[in-house]
Amino acid sequence: MTELSLPPHLHVIQLSWGYLYSAALHAVVEIGVADRLESGPRSAASLAEELGVEAQPLHRALRLLATAHVFSEDDDGRFHLTPSADVLRKNAPGSMRDAVLMLAHETFWAPAGKLATTIRTGKTPFTEIFGAPFFDILEKNPEFGRIFHRGMAGFSDTENAPIAASFDFGRFEKIVDVGGGHGGFLIEVLGKNPKARGVLFDAAHVLREARIAAAGLEGRCELATGDFFQSAPGGDCLILKRILHDWTDESAIAILRVCRRALAEGGRVLVIDAVIPRGNAPHPGKELDVLMMASLPGRERTEEEFREMFAAADLRLERVVPTPSALSIVEASAAPSR
Ligand SMILES: C[S@@+](CC[C@H](N)C(=O)[O-])C[C@H]1O[C@@H](n2cnc3c(N)ncnc32)[C@H](O)[C@@H]1O
Structure with a gap:
């Protein structure tokens, strides 16, 4: 996520909003997106309909994650599983689904948001x-x-x-x-x-x-x-x-x-x-x-x-x-x- 080749002002900006990747990852894991892509690529609209969520916000969260190699979007707007998205499936061998739900849970991020207090x-x-x-x-x-x-x-x-x-x-x-x-x-x-x-x-x-x-x-x-x-x-x-x-x-x-x-x-x-x-x-x-x-x-x-x-x-x-x-x-x- 953080490229050392970035100029300093962009480097600290990237670090500052790094939590957005964690938030997007936690959200799509909680919603169960990766499991729905097991049978092949799908658009955010088709995923949203099946999952009962809003298509546009889902598309935006997936588009951000695709920049970090978690899911990839093709020219037809369909999202694919990448190796890092595949391990988010509940039944994937060595699934990381539960680990993501723990590590990006509020019991960790809420206190981390007050680190200056600590x-x-x-x-x-x-x-x-x-x-x-x-x-x-x-x-x-x-x-x-x-x-x-x-x-x-x-x-x-x-x-x-x-x-x-x-x-x-x-x-x-x-x-x-x-x-x-x-x-x-x-x-x-x-x-x-x-x-x-x-x-x-x-x-x-x-x-x-x-x-x-x-x-x-x-x-x-x-x-x-x-x-x-x-x-x-x-x-x-x-x-x-x-x-x-x-x-x-x-x-x-x-x-x-x-x-x-x-x-x-x-x-x-x-x-x-x-x-x-x-x-x-x-x-x-x-x-x-x-x-x-x-x-x-x-x-x-x-x-x-x-x-x-x-x-x-x-x-x-x-x-x-x-x-x-x-x-x-x-x-x-x-x-x-x-
Ligand atoms: C960070 S987890 C580590 C679990 C496991 N050893 C591992 O590596 O996956 C800490 C563990 O300590 C247990 N634990 C915390 N306080 C305890 C206590 N006072 N007596 C016994 N177990 C405790 C928790 O229930 C939890 O399973």
């Missing part, structure tokens, strides 16, 4: 806008909860297999995915490691949509509900994937202490999060980091910051294992007792 105060305005902190709202408002947890599962599906293949889980007997959502990552790990047993640990309302049984793993994987600030199921591998980045250092250390207590002797805590590199190069962790400060009290971290947090929870950073995704596996063992 920068001034150091606190997200999320509670003022929605009435309760992020994860409380997901429990109180079932629609928001569904959008987030399905979106999170769809978003994570793109990275779960390559991350699971980047680490030797074969030496563990009992692998606990703490805050594991619907279980997509644990299913990949258990699928590659047939001798291991698993525990999927999350809030009760999240586990209602767990995929463990559908994956045929209920014989090897338990579901456990609870609060990871209080306790976690015991095991020799405790996974925290995309968890610590939701929280302040103080809360993250509290979660790590709980994991440390639940860790069997010789076991490992695996924090799977972005590890922010130095320098100006783009990194998806830098976008996620701002998302975390807009809607949550969280942040992405550097290797050194992980090392310090581990030490505060009586853990020792062993190594950082890169993966083909935007996330790394930060491996920690129990620190020798002091």
Whole structure:
């Protein structure tokens, strides 16, 4: 979207209205346009008639998205699926529909619209806008909860297999995915490691949509509900994937202490999060980091910051294992007792 070759004044204009792409994308996904193009190209008028929406605004949203390679319009005014439009279909393999509905949802964009408040105060305005902190709202408002947890599962599906293949889980007997959502990552790990047993640990309302049984793993994987600030199921591998980045250092250390207590002797805590590199190069962790400060009290971290947090929870950073995704596996063992 942003061409570095643009002159500076056009460059900042382009950045300033970048949210319009997000808005148009969210709208056409919510309306379900991509599914209607599966059988071939169609005009905005024909799509609008079937979808019960207004043809002219639909055409304008699609025309903007076509400039970003999501849909393309031919000379007869018919819109086609492009590869980036195809993944918006509900039944597309690796569909990104739910991920778009989550990432471009008001729970993220409304607080991001008040980022100056966060920068001034150091606190997200999320509670003022929605009435309760992020994860409380997901429990109180079932629609928001569904959008987030399905979106999170769809978003994570793109990275779960390559991350699971980047680490030797074969030496563990009992692998606990703490805050594991619907279980997509644990299913990949258990699928590659047939001798291991698993525990999927999350809030009760999240586990209602767990995929463990559908994956045929209920014989090897338990579901456990609870609060990871209080306790976690015991095991020799405790996974925290995309968890610590939701929280302040103080809360993250509290979660790590709980994991440390639940860790069997010789076991490992695996924090799977972005590890922010130095320098100006783009990194998806830098976008996620701002998302975390807009809607949550969280942040992405550097290797050194992980090392310090581990030490505060009586853990020792062993190594950082890169993966083909935007996330790394930060491996920690129990620190020798002091
Ligand atoms: C960002 S999602 C990550 C989900 C999953 N690990 C993944 O990578 O897709 C954070 C998860 O933490 C869970 N969670 C938040 N607070 C929790 C708590 N206090 N106790 C247990 N789980 C919690 C949420 O329900 C959610 O599934």
